[in-house]
Amino acid sequence: xxxxxSNGAFLIICRLAAAISILTLVFLLSVIVFNGIRxxxxxxxxxxxxxxxxxxxxFYQIIGSILLVFCTALIGFPLALGTAIFKSEYxxxxxxxxxxxxxxxxxxxxxxxxxxxxxLVFFVHYLNTGISWFVGSIILAIMILPTIVLASYQSINSxxxxxxxxxxxxxxxxxxxxxxxxxPQGIGGAITGLLIGLARAIGExxxxxxxxxxxxxxxxxxxxxxxxxxxxxxxxxxxQQATNPLALQxxxxxxxxxxxxxxxxxxxALFSRVRLRLVSQR
Amino acid sequence: xxxxxxxxxxxxxxxxxxxxAAVIILILTVLFVNSYDAVKEVGYGLFTLKWNPxxxxxxxxxxxYGSLAVTFLSLLISVPLGVLTAIFTAEILHxxxxxxxxxxxxxxxxxxxxxxxxxxVxxxxxxVGKLFDLQSGRTIFTAALLLSIMILPTIITLCDDAxxxxxxxxxxxxxxxxxxxxxxxxxxxxxxxxxxxxxxxxLALGRALGETMAVMLVIGSIDKIPQPFYNFLVxxxxxxxxxxxxxxxxxxxxxxxxxxxxxxxxxxxIVLGLTVIVQQHFKTGRLYE
Amino acid sequence: MIKIVNKFTCPEQxxxxxxxxxxxxxxxxxxFNDFHVLKDICVRFREKxxxxxxxxxxxxxxxxxRSVNRINDDIDGFIHHGDVHFNGYTRGRSIYxxxxxxxxLRTKVGMVFQKPCVFxxxxxxxxxxxxxxxxxxxKQEKLQIVEENLNAVSLWKEVSSRLHEKATTLxxxxxxxxxxxxxxxxxxxxxxxxEPTSSLDPVSTYAIEKLMLQLKEQYTIIFITHNIVQAKRxxxxxxxxxxxxxxxxxxxxxxxSNPDKxxxxxxxxxxxxxx
Ligand SMILES: Nc1ncnc2c1ncn2[C@@H]1O[C@H](COP(=O)(O)OP(=O)(O)OP(=O)(O)O)[C@@H](O)[C@H]1O
Ligand SMILES: [Mg+2]
Numbered sequence: 001x002x003x004x005x006s007n008g009a010f011l012i013i014c015r016l017a018a019a020i021s022i023l024t025l026v027f028l029l030s031v032i033v034f035n036g037i038r039x040x041x042x043x044x045x046x047x048x049x050x051x052x053x054x055x056x057x058x059f060y061q062i063i064g065s066i067l068l069v070f071c072t073a074l075i076g077f078p079l080a081l082g083t084a085i086f087k088s089e090y091x092x093x094x095x096x097x098x099x100x101x102x103x104x105x106x107x108x109x110x111x112x113x114x115x116x117x118x119x120l121v122f123f124v125h126y127l128n129t130g131i132s133w134f135v136g137s138i139i140l141a142i143m144i145l146p147t148i149v150l151a152s153y154q155s156i157n158s159x160x161x162x163x164x165x166x167x168x169x170x171x172x173x174x175x176x177x178x179x180x181x182x183x184p185q186g187i188g189g190a191i192t193g194l195l196i197g198l199a200r201a202i203g204e205x206x207x208x209x210x211x212x213x214x215x216x217x218x219x220x221x222x223x224x225x226x227x228x229x230x231x232x233x234x235x236x237x238x239x240q241q242a243t244n245p246l247a248l249q250x251x252x253x254x255x256x257x258x259x260x261x262x263x264x265x266x267x268x269a270l271f272s273r274v275r276l277r278l279v280s281q282r
Numbered sequence: 283x284x285x286x287x288x289x290x291x292x293x294x295x296x297x298x299x300x301x302x303a304a305v306i307i308l309i310l311t312v313l314f315v316n317s318y319d320a321v322k323e324v325g326y327g328l329f330t331l332k333w334n335p336x337x338x339x340x341x342x343x344x345x346x347y348g349s350l351a352v353t354f355l356s357l358l359i360s361v362p363l364g365v366l367t368a369i370f371t372a373e374i375l376h377x378x379x380x381x382x383x384x385x386x387x388x389x390x391x392x393x394x395x396x397x398x399x400x401x402x403v404x405x406x407x408x409x410v411g412k413l414f415d416l417q418s419g420r421t422i423f424t425a426a427l428l429l430s431i432m433i434l435p436t437i438i439t440l441c442d443d444a445x446x447x448x449x450x451x452x453x454x455x456x457x458x459x460x461x462x463x464x465x466x467x468x469x470x471x472x473x474x475x476x477x478x479x480x481x482x483x484x485l486a487l488g489r490a491l492g493e494t495m496a497v498m499l500v501i502g503s504i505d506k507i508p509q510p511f512y513n514f515l516v517x518x519x520x521x522x523x524x525x526x527x528x529x530x531x532x533x534x535x536x537x538x539x540x541x542x543x544x545x546x547x548x549x550x551x552i553v554l555g556l557t558v559i560v561q562q563h564f565k566t567g568r569l570y571e
Numbered sequence: 572m573i574k575i576v577n578k579f580t581c582p583e584q585x586x587x588x589x590x591x592x593x594x595x596x597x598x599x600x601x602x603f604n605d606f607h608v609l610k611d612i613c614v615r616f617r618e619k620x621x622x623x624x625x626x627x628x629x630x631x632x633x634x635x636x637r638s639v640n641r642i643n644d645d646i647d648g649f650i651h652h653g654d655v656h657f658n659g660y661t662r663g664r665s666i667y668x669x670x671x672x673x674x675x676l677r678t679k680v681g682m683v684f685q686k687p688c689v690f691x692x693x694x695x696x697x698x699x700x701x702x703x704x705x706x707x708x709x710k711q712e713k714l715q716i717v718e719e720n721l722n723a724v725s726l727w728k729e730v731s732s733r734l735h736e737k738a739t740t741l742x743x744x745x746x747x748x749x750x751x752x753x754x755x756x757x758x759x760x761x762x763x764x765x766e767p768t769s770s771l772d773p774v775s776t777y778a779i780e781k782l783m784l785q786l787k788e789q790y791t792i793i794f795i796t797h798n799i800v801q802a803k804r805x806x807x808x809x810x811x812x813x814x815x816x817x818x819x820x821x822x823x824x825x826x827x828s829n830p831d832k833x834x835x836x837x838x839x840x841x842x843x844x845x846x
Binding site for chain 1: 287288290291292294295296297298299301302303305306308309312313316362363364366367369370371374375385386388389390392393394395396397399400401403404405431434435438462463464465467468488491492493494495499522525526529530534543546549550553554556557558560561562
């Protein structure tokens with residue numbers, strides 16, 4: 001009797017915990033959606049911000065964020081793919097393999113603001129680049145590097161050895177094997193990793209706020225140097241003026257747009273992963 | 283021709299690896315070099331309570347305390363909630379819903395921290411202020427509450443995986459021995475999933491320690507250890523929120539700047555240590571998310 | 572590390588037709604880390620015939636033929652000692668000589684694996700995978716190569732209408748024949764087959780056996796099987812291996828009717844082996 005009672009109690013506690021978690025998370029999303037929807041209209045999306053963001057729209061912030069992650073992808077993807085191929089196909093020494101894993105996981109564990117500080121010291125001060133959106137892209141690319149490397153490495157490394165041997169047995173050189181076998185079969189995982197990484201990169205504030213963004217008054221940069229405005233840093237200044245209802249409203253609007261872009265990336269990543277699983281089952 | 287292209291590919295993959303490795307080493311070197319001034323000039327003074335750059339006082343202990351307190355408190359809330367929720371999703375909920383739950387959690391885990399910050403400013407700090415009748419709702423407790431919600435999805439998915447990875451035969455064997463569901467879970471499954479859960483918690487710990495934006499907006503930014511030290515309903519400061527607020531104000535090359543970097547290094551060492559431990563001993567295998 | 576203790580040399584055998592030997596393995600030893608897998612192997616494979624290797628599981632058959640096209644080179648901990656001569660190609664040097672271009676060697680020594688392994692590309696591309704890089708071909712020539720080689724494995728009729736579909740949609744037996752066609756397209760001299768029929772149904776197995784009997788007119792075939800009846804059906808020469816050693820080699824007739832060694836007799840009559 002007693003055991004039955006504690007079983008029931010335990011199950012109720014679990015359900016309760018789940019309910020609390022789910023309600024909290026639903027609350028989060030609905031707060032963003034309902035507050036955000038009120039701020040969003042065509043004018044908000046298509047005009048520039050005025051009065052430190054409290055008035056006007058977020059057109060250049062959207063453009064700036066997209067520009068940042070676009071270049072992040074351009075820099076990070078080839079670098080990560082090359083690293084993953086090297087680790088999986090060329091690196092044979094067991095200790096170096098282990099060391100490389102530690103380095104990659106270590107890079108993955110570095111808090112995002114540290115990347116910002118590194119960028120500030122190394123690029124802005126040592127290399128004297130000044131505040132530059134391109135430096136922001138480089139830093140974001142470094143930040144998401146381990147994500148892409150690990151995803152690519154996992155998918156490349158899970159290609160059965162027989163594929164490599166079959167290709168080699170036909171007389172294909174290592175580079176042809178990489179091009180014909182490794183890349184076509186590993187690219188799906190690499191792209192999933194890229195999407196996960198970009199979903200994270202576009203929402204990050206801390207790495208770019210000292211080095212790549214200005215708070216307002218900037219349009220599209222015409223060269224590699226010079227700041228942009230971006231959605232996360234825009235939300236940051238607006239939430240520091242949270243007592244002003246107009247600023248707060250615009251902050252919610254920007255948040256909804258930002259979260260939509262993030263979700264587009266992460267949902268594509270989910271689908272690309274599901275598709276991969278289907279393909280590999282066949 | 284083929285030998286030539288062979289070299290190009292080799293050069294490309296080797297080059298990328300070198301750059302990746304160089305970046306990591308560069309980051310560490312830059313941070314260590316820049317914190318050296320503070321270590322040399324201030325020395326043990328770094329581990330004192332007072333932070334006042336105009337006086338040349340650079341004690342980081344208040345911030346360190348803040349970081350640890352916020353993290354501890356947030357885990358205190360999120361770990362029990364997360365583990366129990368994961369028991370629900372993995373063991374009680376019908377498996378056909380699992381894919382939706384997992385996808386939803388992964389989406390939620392991706393919400394940018396600045397948006398959490400905004401929610402904290404607009405709601406949590408107001409609520410905490412009203413509830414405890416405080417002058418300002420921006421307190422250590424508010425930050426911890428916000429942080430615990432931030433890391434909740436991560437803890438739930440990782441723990442759900444941990445439970446899910448326990449082979450079905452253990453459940454069957456335990457059920458076959460006539461155990462009730464709660465006994466199956468508590469005595470059969472949790473002991474096996476224990477290490478993975480520990481890995482999940484350490485991972486969440488690392489994330490919480492390194493969080494900047496959300497904490498910075500709601501913690502109140504006062505560089506003091508509360509009196510008494512367990513009074514969390516007062517403003518505080520963490521290392522990361524301090525960096526976020528002050529690094530842009532300090533002049534590059536100054537002692538102030540160097541001390542800030544030193545603070546970052548202290549936290550980085552803790553977080554990296556955790557990461558390496560998790561990777562070496564727990565092998566959660568999903569660290570890239 | 573590993574010490575090569577015994578300076579063993581192959582006994583000079585009196586040969587009926589010495590010019591008949593295409594691949595000659597002399598004093599060949601292989602270790603995986605410190606595990607001695609092949610011990611002083613001396614064996615010859617005859618030109619334009621089916622050389623069949625038999626022996627119990629784990630006796631090193633795969634290791635031996637994988638050493639002939641050096642596909643073992645990339646395996647962690649692979650160490651070899653001794654010579655593999657490929658007459659008419661290596662001119663008296665071992666294929667492990669440092670001047671030998673491995674990729675080129677592999678175009679001369681093709682290999683078909685136990686499990687058919689087609690790439691997730693079209694049938695057409697799979698057939699051309701090895702040829703594509705040897706030299707530039709026009710579209711016309713490519714189609715011709717595809718047709719010729721798919722015909723050689725009697726696959727052309729079955730798939731000519733769907734050349735651009737994924738090769739993974741073929742049946743397992745068809746995939747294995749595609750793998751053979753892919754190997755033939757590179758125009759090798761020797762074809763190594765490691766239990767090519769063991770994952771196939773009887774009908775596909777029969778098709779492949781028939782194919783090998785045709786192929787031996789033009790190619791030297793080195794073939795591993797577990798199936799003694801199969802060896803009896805198609806082999807010309809037999810090599811019997813056990814625990815990393817060659818116990819006996821010779822023509823099929825000799826080994827089946829009056830082998831020199833008792834172990835060979837035991838194995839061939841009731842698949843029992845104690846070496
Ligand atoms: N990559 C490897 N690393 C270590 N040992 C290996 C490796 N490959 C094979 N071996 C060992 O070498 C021995 C011979 O293996 P091999 O695959 O050549 O046998 P086989 O005669 O082909 O067996 P089967 O008939 O089962 O295919 C076995 O004991 C095996 O465990
Ligand atoms: Mg074998």
